[in-house]
Amino acid sequence: MQLLSSQITGFMENSSWIRKMFESGIALKKQYGEDAVCDFSLGNPDVPTPAMVGEILHDLAKETSAPFTFGYMPNGGFPWARQIIADLIKKEQGVELTADDTVLTCGAAGAMNAFFRAVMEPGDEVLAVAPFFVEYGFYASNHQATxxxxxxxxxxxxxDIDAIDAAITSNTRALIINSPNNPTGAVYTKEEIMKLAAVLEKHNKSNNRPIFLISDEPYRFLAFDGIDVPSVLPLYDYAVVISSFSKNLSMAGERVGYIAVTPRMDSRQQLINGLMLTNRILGFVNPPVVGQHMLKAALETQVDPSIYEKRRDAMAKVLADAGYDFHIPKGAFYFFPKAPGGDDVAFCNRLMEEKILAVPGTGFGGPGYFRLTFCVEEEVINRSAEGFKRAIRSVA
Structure with a gap:
């Protein structure tokens, strides 16, 4: 007897390589012990949340008065919380926003699903720059988009601006960019984004509907070596920023995210109203109350980026000493080296024999590479050095 829809069955069969490797890691750790396995599979921040987050939780546990009510609210979040996000975006993106230009959501994933539900018609296309975060495809399919x-x-x-230009069709409704990028660590320059905006504007002139530029930015805070992460909202009339506090506040499980719409967009209030509705009818209803109070307390601080920079340098040394071909990530907390021998799945299986967990690039639309996350302790990174050497030598 069939219990699940054919679409969900298909999703499960093609589920994320990240989760597959994570589950393999659980088995390895049970067999050999936690300290024997070097797990670089899951981008789950291990750096503690800022102290202010703990303090607000302590206050919340004691408080029973109106400021900490747990009742319903407007579907886009408390007005004061939306204003906090508007002020944050003003500082980061250099544009004048009001609370009415933002919607708080259940994480960046909730934000993207709410956005797709608001703007997509069956058969519309979503383009993404590969390598890409694998869940994007599932989110698009949720709303009957290709x-x-x-x-x-x-x-x-x-x-690749020319390739993007060639890929756009009359059905293209949105393009997703992710910078700093998961899984490559790339940070797109302002010049690249301006060229991209020009291509989208060209196609908009011949379409009845605009193409939205979605900038997914949970790693904005984590750029290295003084590199600037350019703002998209001032550069394109149909730009939206989607982000969360999973990484910069180490609150991945609290599920607080947002959408911000460029003030350049005509009739943007219509889009915001649509997002308020879809945030509700998709079942999220409203963003978490506790998470919004955490933001109020902690948004002026964040985890220490220098911790990740030291880990990046440690991982670079391990890979370089072993002879891997890779680029130093400019942001985020991932390396994306070439897979020795060219078969990324086979090489990740070889690494597993060394009790090292990596994710095949195939899972991100980047075959021939593999992803390593360095949001782990330096001791784990350094302990992996000999295993990486043995693995590459075995396929040389």
């Missing part, structure tokens, strides 16, 4: 990818430039992972 998901397609355009490869970034090999090795450097810069935007």
């Amino acid at each position: 998901f397609r990818t355009v490869m970034a430039k090999p090795d450097t992972f810069e935007l």
Whole structure:
């Protein structure tokens, strides 16, 4: 007897390589012990949340008065919380926003689903720059949209503007960029984004509907070596920013995210109203009360980026000493080296024999590479060095 829809059955059969490797890691740790396995599979921040988050939780546990009511609210979040996000975006993106230009959501995933539900018609296309975060395709399919990818430039992972231009059709409704990028660590330059905006504007002139530019930015805070992460909201009339506090406040499980709409967009209030509705009818109803109070307390602080920079340098040394071909990530907390021998799945299986967990690039639309996350302790990174050497030597 069939219990699940054919679509969900298909999703399960093609589920994320990240989760597959994570589950393999659980088995390895049971067999050999936690300290024997070097797990670089899951981008789950291990750096503690800022102290202010704990303090607000302590206050919340004692407080029973109106400021900490747990009742319903407007579907886009408390007005004061939306204003906090508007002020944050003003600082980050250099544009004048009001609370009415933002919607708080249940994480960036909730934000993207609410957005797709608001703007997509069956058969519309969502383009994403590959390598990409694998869940994008599932989110698009949730709303009967076709998901397609355009490869970034090999090795450097810069935007391939000509390829994007060629890939756009009359059905293209949105393009997703993710910078700093998961899984490559690339950070797109302002010049790249301006060229991208010009391409989208060109196609908008011949379409009845605009193409939205979705900038997914949970790693905005984590750029290295003084690199600037350019703002998209001032550069394109149909730009939206989607983000969360999973990484910069180490609150991945609290599920607080947001959408911000460029003030350049005509009739943007219509889009905001649509997002308020879809945030509700998709079942999220409203963002978490506790999470919004956490933001109020902690948004002026964040986890220490220098911790991740030290880990990046440690991982770079391990890979370089072993002879891997890779680019130093400019942001986020991932390396995306070339898979020795070219078969990323086979090489990740070889690494598993060394009790090292990595994720095949195939899972991100980047075959021939593999992903390593360095949001783990330096001791784990350093302990992996000999295993990485043995693995690459075995396929040389």
